[in-house]
Amino acid sequence: MKNQEELFLDFLARKRLKNTSQRMIILKSFLRQSLHLSTEDFYLQLRKKHPAIGYATVHRTLKLFAECGIAAERNFGDGQTRFEVNYDNEHHDHLVCTGCGKIIEFENRQIEQLQLDVARTHNFFIKDHRLELYGLCAACHASEASSLS
């Protein structure tokens, strides 16, 4: 099994794209972070250490990551696209706290199986799916309850 870095290098070679210092810096930085950062936030964080790298390069490189499969593009409805690391084709879904913005990943085989059943019922051939649960995490729920008293 190849790791994410190797997968990306293979992808570049296959597409005759070039391996530049910027792409390596962005790749390493992206793999190091495990959050769900928007392009903007990721760029701002990256810029602290690498002020010369432009937003457009970051954007284009994240798109490449998505294209080669090591990143997944997410969209939680706040108008910003987020990228997350995609390990080993494992699929996971998200719990999103509308109070503090925290995002928790989860995986549930039974739900995945039921999705396949639904698809079959409608003669659909599923390629991908997105499941997001929106609500309050324990901490936000507690603080909301106390502020009402």
Add this chain to the structure above:
Amino acid sequence: MKNQEELFLDFLARKRLKNTSQRMIILKSFLRQSLHLSTEDFYLQLRKKHPAIGYATVHRTLKLFAECGIAAERNFGDGQTRFEVNYDNEHHDHLVCTGCGKIIEFENRQIEQLQLDVARTHNFFIKDHRLELYGLCAACHASEASSLS
């Protein structure tokens, strides 16, 4: 049980908002369509019969629908916000055909129940969720298969 129109009128009264002819036209037109139109597409369709109504008014009115609960804002990752009619707080999810753009609604109680289980495991208090399955409908799948031969 009140219908969607009554719900909206109640909402306007409660908020001391005014009942204008534009809002009524947009409301009736919105309830009549059962598709998942983007604001832009909805506006273009509406303008055929009511050329004097502006985009901003349509946009603001759809937002009001979402606020009062008779519409739900959706986002399928194509950069456009879509609004759909929300009947009786019934929740449903979507199958999206990436070939022809067709959107099919479905409902699955077992999946909903499993979501609650996931939330409980993480001490989350769910308010809402979104589930979208992306793939090819039977027709697109067939035409893709035939074009490959």
Add this chain to the structure above:
DNA sequence: ATCTGTGCAAACCTTTTGCACGTCA
């Protein structure tokens, strides 16, 4: 009469692109 709503145009915000220069192969 007053306060909200409308339509227009402009502002905004994020994503995408054109271009001249730099860099990898």
Add this chain to the structure above:
DNA sequence: TGACGTGCAAAAGGTTTGCACAGAT
């Protein structure tokens, strides 16, 4: 050397807003 990549700035694409006039209560 030649093609691709980069950084900048500007364009694009969609959503939101300020403002002056119109309309509802």
